[in-house]
Amino acid sequence: MLKNKVSRFAMPTFAVFKMLLDIAVIIISFIITNYLFDKYDQKIDGNFCLMVVIFFLVIANMRDFYYSLFASKLKELFIDLLKIWCFSFWGAFVFYKSVTIFSISYEILIIWFLIAVIIYYIIHFLFELYLNNRINQKVLNVTFVGSRAQRRLLSLNLKKIPWTKYNITRYYEENIYSCNDSNCKGDLQQLLQDAKKGVFDQIFIADSIEHHKIFVDLVRKLADTTCTVIFLPDIFTFDLLRSRIHTINNIPIVSIYDTPLKGFNVLLKRIEDIIGSIIILTIISPLLFIIAILVKLTSKGPVLFKQDRYGVNGRIIKVWKFRSMKVMENDHQVKQATKNDPRLTKIGAFLRRTSLDELPQFFNVLFGDMSIVGPRPHAVIHNEQYRTEILGYMLRHKVKPGITGWAQINGYRGETDTLDKMEKRIKYDLEYIQNWSLNLDIRIILLTIIKGFTGKTAY
Incomplete structure (x- = not known):
């Protein structure tokens, strides 16, 4: 998830x-x-x-x-x-x-x-x-008010910190009628009274949209105490994608949608792609030569086919493939390949079923337009269609498109003939971006090799 x-x-x-x-x-x-x-x-x-x-x-x-x-x-x-x-x-x-x-x-x-x-x-x-x-010299007494989910999560994480010992007291609710268990100490008025008495050292206020004005007023009133007030913004209302906390000239900001490939991670990913593509191209060079000859002998037209796709940040790139069809569809005339597609050449069906038609894309990786691992690139017309039908679809372009990906090894490769299938593919693409690491890339590459390049939905 x-x-x-x-x-x-x-x-x-x-x-x-x-x-x-x-x-x-x-x-x-x-x-x-x-x-x-x-x-x-x-x-x-x-x-x-x-x-x-x-x-x-x-x-x-x-x-x-x-x-x-x-x-x-x-x-x-x-x-x-x-x-x-x-x-x-x-x-x-x-x-x-x-x-x-x-x-x-x-x-x-x-x-x-x-x-x-x-x-x-x-x-x-x-x-x-x-x-x-x-x-042992000092214990911090803390309490919470606000979102129950964030309160529980923060409480569990505070107990894990080895540097400081936290004594978590009972929490407070917006009003006395919301208290429904023995751990609730009272309402916000009671919180202010206890804070002035010095009952606790820190107060964590978990913000929420429905109670935002109440909590802003509470923060102002807590200025009349010596407690440390820590405010948790309600950013978990959104489905965060690689969210980060940072500052601009000491102004705290939170990015909601961001990319994992920043700083050292960019270099790490690029080194992975350069080394990996060089090794793979060296190994498969005889196979590339054989396929090129077979494509040329079995149908008229060029050996390679290039198609416009969205790259990182939605930039248009040219993706290379072995030609597997009799027609050269691009831009606004692209139809996904289907089972027993009449447009396929004699060798085209085999190339697409085994994903051998995608081998030239390792040159795209070497030149920097793609990565070995990442969300599979879709035709431009499909991007424009699904971005209006699937929430968060364009977020998959926060990283470079890949030859294989998390969605593909989980069974979502080839034809996506229904909106439900595309939604699940996008779900896996966003999971990959959210949890990206070099370990995950290596795992996906190994699983791709183990599971092979064939699939029931690859035509």
């Missing part, structure tokens, strides 16, 4: 400090290891250390490690850190050894790996002692 969530736009200051500290541990453990084996005339190459750091940052980013520091138990954070260290260290070793002449004793590598683990554990242990001491 599409997760309604908000992502951080920038890494918090503490998370940046933690990231730099983790990198420092890698470098320090590297220096210690080289010092220990200096007298044996064996040293680890500094370039390899740099490769380990790069792998560490990439894998940590893939797992959103430094963005989830504030909602995890300390033990879970340490285990996640060890997993990242293990994958990055030995992954860098395999990669570095495959591209360079790298000769070093496994004993030295294991010692470096273990020294880093020990340092990580010592830092984690000292940090845990500090936090436990700090938490």
Whole structure:
């Protein structure tokens, strides 16, 4: 299902400090290891250390490690850190050894790996002692008012934060008649009285459209107290797409519809596409040559067919395919292929059923118009039709179109002859954008290979 969530736009200051500290541990453990084996005339190459750091940052980013520091138990954070260290260290070793002449004793590598683990554990242990001491010194009393769903969700997440201990008191309702259980302490008037008495330290107000004016008035009245007031805007009214919180000159803003491919993620996705397309084109080059000959021999016309499609942000791109039909439909004259379509050439039906007609699109990927994984591009006329019939249809263009995608491996590829089928395809496309990660891309590619390129709805 599409997760309604908000992502951080920038890494918090503490998370940046933690990231730099983790990198420092890698470098320090590297220096210690080289010092220990200096007298044996064996040293680890500094370039390899740099490769380990790069792998560490990439894998940590893939797992959103430094963005989830504030909602995890300390033990879970340490285990996640060890997993990242293990994958990055030995992954860098395999990669570095495959591209360079790298000769070093496994004993030295294991010692470096273990020294880093020990340092990580010592830092984690000292940090845990500090936090436990700090938490025992102060407990924050908090209460809630407003949306029940947000209240429950926030309450659960506050309890997970290891840095601060929260004592969650009973909540308040807009009026006394809304109190229907023992956890409700009273109405907003009672909240003001308790706030003035200093019963709690923080008040979380979950806004809602129907009570917005009431809560605005409440915030003004709470200025007569010393409580910290935290306001939760009612953004979950919308179906959020990769929503982020950030600021413009210290003005807080929330993006409702956004793309996951910003900053480092853009580079990560592009590297994936360039490396992947080069590898695949190298492997399938003989197949491309054979198909080109068969297309030319079995029907009149060009081997390749290009069609206008919507790319990222709705920009028109030319998508390449092996010609599988006797006609060259584009723009306002496009009809989806159907079973036993008379327009198909002798080899066209086979090419479309096996998706071999789409192989030239790896050139689109290499040139930057498409990605290996993403929502499948539709003909322009189909975009214009469905954007008026399906809410949120155009949001699928927040990322580059792909050769394969989340919708395709879930059974929605080929002909979409009903509005219901197209709605389900769009649902999966938006799920992909909302939950994008390098891990998800790799999973989709592997599932595409495992399930094959054929399908009952591919004509």
